Amino acid sequence: MDIVIYGLISGSVILMASIGFSMTLKAEGFINIAHGQMLLVGAYLGLLFTSLGIPFLLALVLVVICGGVLGVFIFQAFFAPIKARGTLALLFTSVGLAYVMYGLVGMFAGKRMLAYDLPPVRAYVIDDTPIMTIYEIAIVAAAILSALGIHLFLSRTWLGKSIRAVADNIDLARIRGFDPRHSSNVVWFVASGLAALAGVFLGVLGSLHLQMGWQQSVIILAATVLGGLGSIYGVMLAAVVLGFGMEIGILFLPTSYRTAIAFAIIIVVLCLKPDGLQSLWGGAKARRF
Amino acid sequence: MEGLLLFAVSLLSLGAIYAILCLALNLEAGGAGLWDLGIVSFFGIGAYTYALLTAPAAEPHQNYLLGLGLSPVVGLAGAAVTGAITALLIGLPTLRLKREYFLITTLAFAEVLRQVFANEDWLTNGVAGIYGLEQPFRDVLTPSTLPYAFLVIILASLAIVYWLVAKVSGDGFGRALKALRENEPLAMTAGIYPFSHYLRVFMLAGALSGVAGAYYVWYNTLVVPGQFSSNVTFFVWTALIIGGLGNNRGALVGGFLFVVMHDALRFIQASSDMALFLSSLRTVMIGAALILILRFRPSGLLPERPARIAVGGR
Amino acid sequence: MLTVRSVLKSFGGVRAVRNVSIEVEAGRIIGLIGTNGAGKTTLFNVVSGLLPADSGTISFLGRDITRSRADRSSALGMVRTFQTPVGFPQMTVMENMLVFDRHDSAGLLAPLLALAPPRPKPATVARAVTVLERFGLAAKRDLWVQDLSAPELKMLEFARAVMADPKIMLLDEPAAGVNPAVLDQLIETIEDLRRQGMTFLIVDHNLKFMCGICDYIYAMADGELIAQGTPGEVVANQAVLDCYIGRRPKAQH
Numbered sequence: 015m016d017i018v019i020y021g022l023i024s025g026s027v028i029l030m031a032s033i034g035f036s037m038t039l040k041a042e043g044f045i046n047i048a049h050g051q052m053l054l055v056g057a058y059l060g061l062l063f064t065s066l067g068i069p070f071l072l073a074l075v076l077v078v079i080c081g082g083v084l085g086v087f088i089f090q091a092f093f094a095p096i097k098a099r100g101t102l103a104l105l106f107t108s109v110g111l112a113y114v115m116y117g118l119v120g121m122f123a124g125k126r127m128l129a130y131d132l133p134p135v136r137a138y139v140i141d142d143t144p145i146m147t148i149y150e151i152a153i154v155a156a157a158i159l160s161a162l163g164i165h166l167f168l169s170r171t172w173l174g175k176s177i178r179a180v181a182d183n184i185d186l187a188r189i190r191g192f193d194p195r196h197s198s199n200v201v202w203f204v205a206s207g208l209a210a211l212a213g214v215f216l217g218v219l220g221s222l223h224l225q226m227g228w229q230q231s232v233i234i235l236a237a238t239v240l241g242g243l244g245s246i247y248g249v250m251l252a253a254v255v256l257g258f259g260m261e262i263g264i265l266f267l268p269t270s271y272r273t274a275i276a277f278a279i280i281i282v283v284l285c286l287k288p289d290g291l292q293s294l295w296g297g298a299k300a301r302r303f
Numbered sequence: 304m305e306g307l308l309l310f311a312v313s314l315l316s317l318g319a320i321y322a323i324l325c326l327a328l329n330l331e332a333g334g335a336g337l338w339d340l341g342i343v344s345f346f347g348i349g350a351y352t353y354a355l356l357t358a359p360a361a362e363p364h365q366n367y368l369l370g371l372g373l374s375p376v377v378g379l380a381g382a383a384v385t386g387a388i389t390a391l392l393i394g395l396p397t398l399r400l401k402r403e404y405f406l407i408t409t410l411a412f413a414e415v416l417r418q419v420f421a422n423e424d425w426l427t428n429g430v431a432g433i434y435g436l437e438q439p440f441r442d443v444l445t446p447s448t449l450p451y452a453f454l455v456i457i458l459a460s461l462a463i464v465y466w467l468v469a470k471v472s473g474d475g476f477g478r479a480l481k482a483l484r485e486n487e488p489l490a491m492t493a494g495i496y497p498f499s500h501y502l503r504v505f506m507l508a509g510a511l512s513g514v515a516g517a518y519y520v521w522y523n524t525l526v527v528p529g530q531f532s533s534n535v536t537f538f539v540w541t542a543l544i545i546g547g548l549g550n551n552r553g554a555l556v557g558g559f560l561f562v563v564m565h566d567a568l569r570f571i572q573a574s575s576d577m578a579l580f581l582s583s584l585r586t587v588m589i590g591a592a593l594i595l596i597l598r599f600r601p602s603g604l605l606p607e608r609p610a611r612i613a614v615g616g617r
Numbered sequence: 618m619l620t621v622r623s624v625l626k627s628f629g630g631v632r633a634v635r636n637v638s639i640e641v642e643a644g645r646i647i648g649l650i651g652t653n654g655a656g657k658t659t660l661f662n663v664v665s666g667l668l669p670a671d672s673g674t675i676s677f678l679g680r681d682i683t684r685s686r687a688d689r690s691s692a693l694g695m696v697r698t699f700q701t702p703v704g705f706p707q708m709t710v711m712e713n714m715l716v717f718d719r720h721d722s723a724g725l726l727a728p729l730l731a732l733a734p735p736r737p738k739p740a741t742v743a744r745a746v747t748v749l750e751r752f753g754l755a756a757k758r759d760l761w762v763q764d765l766s767a768p769e770l771k772m773l774e775f776a777r778a779v780m781a782d783p784k785i786m787l788l789d790e791p792a793a794g795v796n797p798a799v800l801d802q803l804i805e806t807i808e809d810l811r812r813q814g815m816t817f818l819i820v821d822h823n824l825k826f827m828c829g830i831c832d833y834i835y836a837m838a839d840g841e842l843i844a845q846g847t848p849g850e851v852v853a854n855q856a857v858l859d860c861y862i863g864r865r866p867k868a869q870h
Contacts, residue, residue, distance in 0.1 A: 045403065092594060099601055101403070102338065106544055107597050109537055113590025120583030232414060239407055274418040277411040284408050285396040471725065473734035478708075479723045482716045485705035488667055491687035492697055493717050493781070503725045549707075609709045611759050614742050 017261050023150050023219070025257025026157030030212035031230055032237040032249050033164060034085075034205025040244040041201045042097075044104040048088070049209055050231030051115035056081050056210025057217035057226065058119050061128060077214050078207040085206020086199050094198070112227070120224055130218050153215045160208055161250050167204075168246065229273060233260075236276035240283050312450050314562055319457040320518050321565075322558025324535075325543050326468050326551060327511035332540075333549035333607070334472050335504050336484030338402055340536055341393065341409030342512055344416050347531030348389045349382035349513025351420065354433050354526045356381045379517050386513020390506040398501045413533055420528035432527030436520060457518055464511055468551055471507065480504055538565055541589060545596050547603030556605055564589050618643040618816055619664070619695075619785060624673030626656075626663050633659040635840040636673075639818075641785065646807070646817040648831030650824065650851075652860055656840040657820045658700060661789055664818075665697045666690045678784065692719070694784030696777075700793060702770040704777070706763035710754055713762055713773060714745040717781040745780060751806070752776040768799055775803065785816040792826040804830055828852060836860070 035049045056077050063073035092111060096103050146154070168174040216226060237256050241248030256276065263275040324346060331337040357378040373381075397408045421430050444452055471477055482490035483497055491497065520526050542561035547553020564585070596603065619641040626634040634656045641647045651657050662668040664675055666687035675683045682690045696717070705713050715721060718741050728735050749755040752772040757765065765773065771794070778786050788807075792800055807817065807830060821827055827834060828848035836844040836857045844854040851857055 045406070092598075096598060096601075099597070103597050103601055105406075106540065107594055109541070110590040110593030110597070113586045113593070115590075117583040117585070117587030117590060121580055121587065124579060235407060235410075239404075243403065268422055270422050271418060274415050277414045280411040281396075281408055281415070284400060284404050284411075467729065470728045470731055470734045473728060474737050475721055475723050475735060476725050476728055478712055478716055478721070481708055481712070482705050485707055486703055488687070489699070489703070489705065490716070491667065492665060492691050494688050494691040494719060495716075495723065496686070496688045500723070507725070507729075607707065609759055609761050610712060612709070612711045612715070612737060612742060614746055614758075 017258070017265075019146060019150075021254075021258035021261045022154055023146070023257075024261060025254040026154045027212050027215055027219070028233055028237050028257050029157045029250055029253035030160055030208050030215070032234045032241075032253050033160065033246060034208045035234050036238050036241065036244065036246050036249040037164075037201050037205045039238065040246065041198060042093070042104075044093075044101045045108070045235075046093075047105065047108040047231065048111040048115060049108075049205070050234060051112045051119075051227040052081060052085065052206050052209035053213030053216060053230050054119055054224070054227035055084065055115055056213030057222055058123055058128075058213075059210065060214035060217060061130060061222070064130065074211065074214060077210050081210025081213075082203035082207035084210075085202040088206075089198060089202040112231075116224070116227060123224070128222055129220070130222065149218050153219070156211065156215070160211075164204070164246065232273050233276050236280045239280045309450060312454050314566065315559075316450070316454045316457050316522060317566055318559035318562040319454075319461045320515050320522060320558075321539065321542065321561040322461055322555050323464050323515040323518070324512055324539050325546065325554040325558040325561065326464055327508040327515065328539055328543050329548065329551060329554040330468050330472060330511070331504050331508040332543070333554070334477060334484070335480040335501060336402075337398075337501060337505065338406040339409050339505075339508070340406050340533070340540075341411075341413035342508070342539060343531050343533060343535040344393065344409075344413045345386040345389055345509040345512035346516040346519070346535060347413075347416060347420060347528075349386045349516030350520045350526050350531070351427060351516075352385040352513065353378040353382045353517035353520045354436060355427075358433055358436055375521070379514055382513040382517035383510040384513075386516070387506045387510040389513075390509025391502070394502050394505040398498055398505060410533060410536070413536060417528055417531050417533075420531060427526075427528070430528060432525055432529075434525045436524045436526075438521060438524060453521065457522075460514070460518065464514070465551065465555070467511075471504075472551070476500070476503075538589075541593050543603075545592060545603055547605035547607065549607030550603070550605045553603050553605035553607075557603075564592075618678060619818065620674075620676045621660075621664060622674045622676075624660065624663055624675065625671045626659055626668065627671055633840050634663065637835075637837065637840070637842050638673075639835055639842075641816060641818050643816050644811070644814055645832045646811060646819065646830055648827045648834040648848075649818065649820045649837060650822060650827050650834055650857075651837035652822060654839075655837040657822075657837055658789060659840075660837075661697065661787060661820055665695060665787055691781070691783075695787065696781040696783040696785075697787035698774040698778055698789050698791065700790040702767075702774040704762040704770060704773055707761055709759050709761055710749065710765070710773060711742070711745060711758040713777060714749065714758075714780045715741065717777045718745070719781055719783075748776050748779050751779075768795065771795060771799070775806065779806075779810070783815075785818065786810075788817060788819045788821075790821050791819065792821050792823045800826065824852070 031050075031053055034052075035046065038044075038046050038049070059080055060073055060077045063076055064070060068076065088111060092107055093104055096107065166174075212230075213226070216222070216230070233256065237252045238249050239252075240256060241250070241252030256279065259279065260272055260275050264272055267275065324342065327345075328339065328342055331339055353375075356373050357375060393409065393412050397405055397412075400408060420427050423429070427433070438449055438453070472480070479490070479495045479500055482493065482495060483500060487497055519530070523530075538561055539557075542557035542564070543554055544557075546555070546557025546560060600606075619639075621637065621639040623636050623638055624634055625632070625636060637656075637660055639647070639649070639660075649657050649660070659668065663670045666682065666685050666689065670683060673683070674681060677690060677693055677695060680693065682693070705716065708716075715737055720741070721737075746755055746758065749758055752775060754769060754772055754776060757769065762770070762773065771791075775788075775791070778788075791803055795803065804826070811817065819827070819831065828851075831848060834845065834848055834851045835842055836851055836854070838856075838860050843856045843860070844851050846854070
């Protein structure tokens with residue numbers, strides 16, 4: 015039963031962290047290594063806000079907004095101007111940005127062991143078995159809401175459809191009146207905002223340290239690859255599978271191999287079925303690679 | 304004065320080791336367009352091979368395999384061989400994948416390998432690493448001349464590696480690699496079979512990186528899994544991009560630059576808090592340098608230049 | 618020399634090439650015409666080994682190359698040009714030529730064990746220069762291809778094909794986007810080569826050019842062959858005319 019709970023929580027965090035990565039990958043066509051650091055920034059920003067006395071819920075909202083704005087800024091200032099230079103340049107610019115973000119947080123936050131100062135709560139109990147605390151329930155709920163929200167956004171709203179159109183064929187989209195720039199800003203706002211939120215949740219769950227960005231980058235990459243590069247629905251499924259997979263994996267392997275499991279999954283999937291889980295429903299027809 | 308000289312010798316030696324790594328990366332990435340994000344795998348394997356071959360048998364409180372106490376030359380050769388074999392094993396499934404997939408998979412392999420180094424105690428003495436490895440020639444030279452001897456050896460090795468790389472990236476094979484980098488389908492219509500070329504250059508890069516790893520152990524007198532994280536890969540890439548991807552001299556510049564970026568601050572004494580602050584500041588500056596170069600001088604400090612082929616008598 | 622039989626190629630649900638059969642005899646210039654989207658380039662990609670056929674057979678010089686990749690068919694003596702000439706952008710014109718020298722050594726051991734960086738054979742370089750001169754590119758031989766103009770790129774496509782000293786040349790839209798003077802030069806070169814025994818399979822939608830140079834023409838539409846014959850026969854064919862409504866080809870002999 016523990017596995018189900020931990021898997022669910024784990025999967026929820028991975029989902030929120032990875033959806034954004036997958037969105038920018040699909041929309042812009044490159045791997046943004048700095049995405050993982052957005053979790054780090056979000057976690058520490060949340061800490062900053064709560065330590066200033068801002069109530070937790072409000073802090074959450076602020077973090078999402080700040081994360082989103084930061085994401086848009088990064089895109090406009092660093093990625094958009096060199097789009098024509100190709101994916102390698104974009105990839106390594108994102109590496110440079112990851113270093114800058116990581117370094118800045120390190121400079122300001124220092125080495126002290128920090129943690130979220132939240133009132134301790136008891137887990138809800140069903141039939142004498144503790145299930146989840148209110149925070150953990152909130153995390154799962156947030157994940158479900160974001161997944162649903164993104165789904166509705168992409169399939170129902172005009173803006174969402176334009177994003178899908180732009181991702182599939184930028185020239186065709188332009189002809190039909192969609193403006194690539196607007197689509198991009200919204201994508202980056204949502205992607206970064208969600209990542210920042212995921213960072214706060216990770217912090218709440220107890221893993222708040224400077225390396226969290228790099229650690230999560232790996233897992234995000236694994237989820238994205240597993241779901242199929244550029245498939246947003248694929249990554250949602252993959253996040254859940256990965257969450258459970260890692261928890262189950264540590265039953266058989268030493269806990270220190272937890273991230274190795276994620277990596278091993280990447281290797282196996284890419285070598286056997288490069289399109290990932292999305293090939294289950296025939297995705298990957300309009301890949302940009 | 305003596306201290307300053309030793310410091311410079313030390314930095315130069317380390318710079319040469321990283322320059323070998325940069326040359327290896329340039330060979331596969333600059334020359335053939337392989338976006339290898341797992342080069343630290345070969346570096347690490349080479350290092351551990353060297354350690355396991357040349358270290359004395361494990362003491363009771365340690366636990367690692369082999370420990371044959373062989374000569375450094377055997378260690379170096381062994382490192383090259385295992386580097387190449389690792390490249391073969393990783394390359395076979397991954398070199399057929401497209402660029403982005405190859406990039407991710409090589410990164411994944413590197414991380415799994417690092418965790419194997421850290422967790423498989425019976426093999427590598429785990430997280431504690433292997434310490435106290437004697438520097439070669441200890442019995443022949445005085446301790447004060449050892450650093451200079453090492454510098455001479457490593458610089459000579461660097462020269463040999465440069466010579467090897469220059470030969471391979473020249474005519475025939477080198478040109479075929481560039482063709483694959485520039486336009487793979489077109490290269491195929493010219494009779495170049497991608498996979499066999501990629502595999503060979505990958506193995507060579509693996510061997511060279513392994514040798515760099517062996518020298519790294521020589522320099523540090525220890526191996527620890529933490530030395531072989533993907534940070535090394537990203538730093539070597541950064542150094543090469545800033546130095547000039549596709550240009551062997553750019554790789555040299557990159558290698559020495561790497562040392563300035565990465566290790567020069569090692570030698571500054573500072574309090575623990577200050578150390579973290581400086582280290583973070585260093586990271587910010589490296590990141591900024593990378594962003595700026597890619598924005599304003601994307602081909603690097605020493606860009607790749609057109610190869611002029613002499614036409615006899617004209 | 619080259620026999621294509623009942624080749625089928627689909628992408629997802631779209632059947633780009635449907636049951637197409639083509640015969641190219643040695644020393645002849647065979648043409649393949651059709652409007653955009655008729656499947657000509659796909660067929661080319663299949664024949665030259667860049668795409669696998671779903672079914673059908675392709676044999677070249679008596680050898681079955683249906684399952685062969687592009688590098689194998691090129692080793693047998695097939696070379697092709699591309700519709701949008703890209704070449705190898707960050708390599709010099711001379712390097713672009715040398716890559717297509719079929720005897721270009723590509724082993725790793727030789728350079729590794731050699732004493733000095735290997736150099737290309739002077740005879741090969743000289744031959745490359747001669748071919749480049751024919752196409753007016755000799756002066757630019759040390760420039761990177763990405764710095765060439767569009768017409769120069771087109772010339773280079775052709776020069777590379779000649780350099781490869783092939784048994785058959787597959788030309789993909791050689792007349793596309795080319796001004797009349799250059800086109801005349803191209804036609805002259807093709808005729809020159811034919812006199813020396815070269816075989817051609819040419820794809821283009823410029824009817825005038827095709828009728829002027831081909832011995833035999835196949836016409837495609839929607840992935841299928843709709844007509845075949847001498848230029849005169851094909852041009853008079855109703856199905857072909859229907860495809861080209863509005864475009865009246867000049868009377869050819």
